[in-house]
Amino acid sequence: MDIRSLEVFKAVAIEQSITKAAEKLNYVQSNVTARIQRLEQELGVPLLYRYHKKVSLTPAGRELLPYVNKLLYDFEEAIEAVKLSSTPRGTLHIGAIESTASTRLPIIFTNIIRNFHK
Amino acid sequence: MDIRSLEVFKAVAIEQSITKAAEKLNYVQSNVTARIQRLEQELGVPLLYRYHKKVSLTPAGRELLPYVNKLLYDFEEAIEAVKLSSTPRGTLHIGAIESTASTRLPIIFTNIIRNFHK
DNA sequence: TAAAAATACTCCATAGGTATTTTAT
DNA sequence: ATAAAATACCTATGGAGTATTTTTA
Numbered sequence: 117m118d119i120r121s122l123e124v125f126k127a128v129a130i131e132q133s134i135t136k137a138a139e140k141l142n143y144v145q146s147n148v149t150a151r152i153q154r155l156e157q158e159l160g161v162p163l164l165y166r167y168h169k170k171v172s173l174t175p176a177g178r179e180l181l182p183y184v185n186k187l188l189y190d191f192e193e194a195i196e197a198v199k200l201s202s203t204p205r206g207t208l209h210i211g212a213i214e215s216t217a218s219t220r221l222p223i224i225f226t227n228i229i230r231n232f233h234k
Numbered sequence: 235m236d237i238r239s240l241e242v243f244k245a246v247a248i249e250q251s252i253t254k255a256a257e258k259l260n261y262v263q264s265n266v267t268a269r270i271q272r273l274e275q276e277l278g279v280p281l282l283y284r285y286h287k288k289v290s291l292t293p294a295g296r297e298l299l300p301y302v303n304k305l306l307y308d309f310e311e312a313i314e315a316v317k318l319s320s321t322p323r324g325t326l327h328i329g330a331i332e333s334t335a336s337t338r339l340p341i342i343f344t345n346i347i348r349n350f351h352k
Numbered sequence: 353t354a355a356a357a358a359t360a361c362t363c364c365a366t367a368g369g370t371a372t373t374t375t376a377t
Numbered sequence: 378a379t380a381a382a383a384t385a386c387c388t389a390t391g392g393a394g395t396a397t398t399t400t401t402a
């Protein structure tokens with residue numbers, strides 16, 4: 117199950133149109149159709165009623181939408197959190213005997229500075 | 235971004251081992267390795283420290299884990315909700331003039347019963 | 353040297369695209 | 378007749394597997 121498909125579903129639900137959702141997401145229409153079909157297949161229920169000029173959500177689709185909103189929001193949050201934690205922060209305490217301090221630490225410090233000192 | 239990858243990450247985090255996670259999920263080891271690598275690539279941060287007999291989470295990995303737990307839980311909930319709503323429930327009120335009632339309704343009822351009456 | 357992870361490869365399914373056909377008004 | 382959705386087809390990437398190699402305690 118691809119999270120991208122949830123975004124696609126959300127866009128279709130908002131636009132009430134596969135074509136418009138495709139434009140909005142910079143996808144091609146057939147791609148959106150395929151994603152929705154796959155989603156319906158994976159869930160085992162139809163999500164859309166297909167009409168002439170628009171589509172609308174089935175009961176299952178209406179049930180799904182708020183969950184999708186929540187999942188997408190939390191997913192974004194997770195991405196954010198992970199990206200923020202990718203750089204070490206805080207205080208680093210180091211203890212070492214003198215010989216170690218003079219021979220090994222300089223190399224390590226050089227690496228840390230090279231990697232993390234912006 | 236595949237939700238399955240989040241499950242894989244969770245299993246690795248719990249087992250502290252790619253091999254054990256693979257067994258638990260009935261995957262092959264190389265597959266789990268690949269999924270984690272892809273996840274790290276997609277997020278742009280390393281998630282695991284690789285040691286000899288085990289792996290452990292990097293700060294980014296530790297940051298990610300609770301989000302993953304939440305996402306997986308909510309995802310399950312969404313699936314449940316959608317499956318439950320796939321069958322119409324409640325009371326259906328119908329109004330029709332007599333001619334309609336006698337000519338069209340029987341066919342519709344037949345369909346409804348065929349589709350939804352277990 | 354032994355166990356775990358990574359890599360190389362193969363195969364098939366999926367995702368995205370273009371072009372066309374079907375459908376419903 | 379027209380606009381939207383579905384379908385057919387193609388290519389590229391990703392996912393899962395087997396077998397092998399690399400790594401490190």
